[in-house]
Amino acid sequence: MAGLTLERVNKRFGSTQVIDDVSMQIDNGEFIVFVGPSGCGKSTLLRLIAGLESITHGDLMIDDQRVNNLTPPERGIGMVFQSYALYPHMSVYDNIAFGLKLAKQEKQTVDERVRHTAKLLQLDGLLERLPKALSGGQRQRVAIGRAMAREPKILLFDEPLSNLDAALRVQTRNEIARLHERLGSTMIYVTHDQVEAMTLADRIVVLNAGHVEQIGTPRELYERPASRFVAGFIGSPK
Numbered sequence: 001m002a003g004l005t006l007e008r009v010n011k012r013f014g015s016t017q018v019i020d021d022v023s024m025q026i027d028n029g030e031f032i033v034f035v036g037p038s039g040c041g042k043s044t045l046l047r048l049i050a051g052l053e054s055i056t057h058g059d060l061m062i063d064d065q066r067v068n069n070l071t072p073p074e075r076g077i078g079m080v081f082q083s084y085a086l087y088p089h090m091s092v093y094d095n096i097a098f099g100l101k102l103a104k105q106e107k108q109t110v111d112e113r114v115r116h117t118a119k120l121l122q123l124d125g126l127l128e129r130l131p132k133a134l135s136g137g138q139r140q141r142v143a144i145g146r147a148m149a150r151e152p153k154i155l156l157f158d159e160p161l162s163n164l165d166a167a168l169r170v171q172t173r174n175e176i177a178r179l180h181e182r183l184g185s186t187m188i189y190v191t192h193d194q195v196e197a198m199t200l201a202d203r204i205v206v207l208n209a210g211h212v213e214q215i216g217t218p219r220e221l222y223e224r225p226a227s228r229f230v231a232g233f234i235g236s237p238k
């Protein structure tokens with residue numbers, strides 16, 4: 001099946017089961033949001049999909065290919081973290097170009113991609129600056145640009161807005177939504193903010209203690225929560 005498939009994915013750290021038999025099918029181009037309380041395994045699940053952690057057992061398929069043993073770039077996945085993790089000594093240009101240079105892209109291709117990405121994210125005027133000379137919102141856009149520049153089929157976001165103030169959070173959230181419309185790439189987005197989840201998601205995955213409580217559209221979860229846990233989390237009146 002095309003898209004991203006998780007088949008009974010499990011992750012143990014030592015004797016602790018952190019991800020417990022998680023299965024789901026994500027279509028190409030979908031905007032998926034993972035929600036759930038702190039410690040329920042959202043970041044771990046994202047890192048398993050990215051290839052930053054190894055799956056204990058179970059399978060991860062991208063467009064029918066088993067990718068368990070592939071590196072993040074081999075999987076065609078880009079990731080944006082909560083803390084921007086920019087290279088402080090590199091300009092905005094070089095931060096965005098980093099992955100492209102690593103992939104040994106030609107100089108002209110790198111230049112075109114960096115400028116195109118910067119334009120999309122409204123960073124055109126800031127390419128020569130160092131991260132310390134940027135606002136929080138601008139830094140997070142650079143981090144998004146760095147993940148986007150290689151044009152991955154799948155973009156992962158781990159609570160990308162949680163270090164921003166409220167106004168900037170709304171603005172950046174809207175930018176991410178617009179980006180999704182323009183790129184058409186699959187996005188998987190972790191948040192503990194239900195407003196973010198309800199506004200961004202095509203479908204929401206509610207996680208609880210490492211397992212999936214429910215997967216559905218924001219409306220389905222609101223109108224027909226499968227459990228009190230989901231109702232409580234989504235804020236529906238069950």
Ligand code: ADP
Binds near residue numbers: 040
């Ligand atoms: P969330 O992102 O939902 O807050 P995490 O995925 O970060 O949750 O963590 C899920 C659980 O896995 C937590 O109990 C956490 O302590 C544990 N955990 C995460 N990473 C590791 C690790 N590298 N080693 C051991 N335990 C870990």
Ligand code: MG
Binds near residue numbers: 042044
């Ligand atoms: Mg987390």
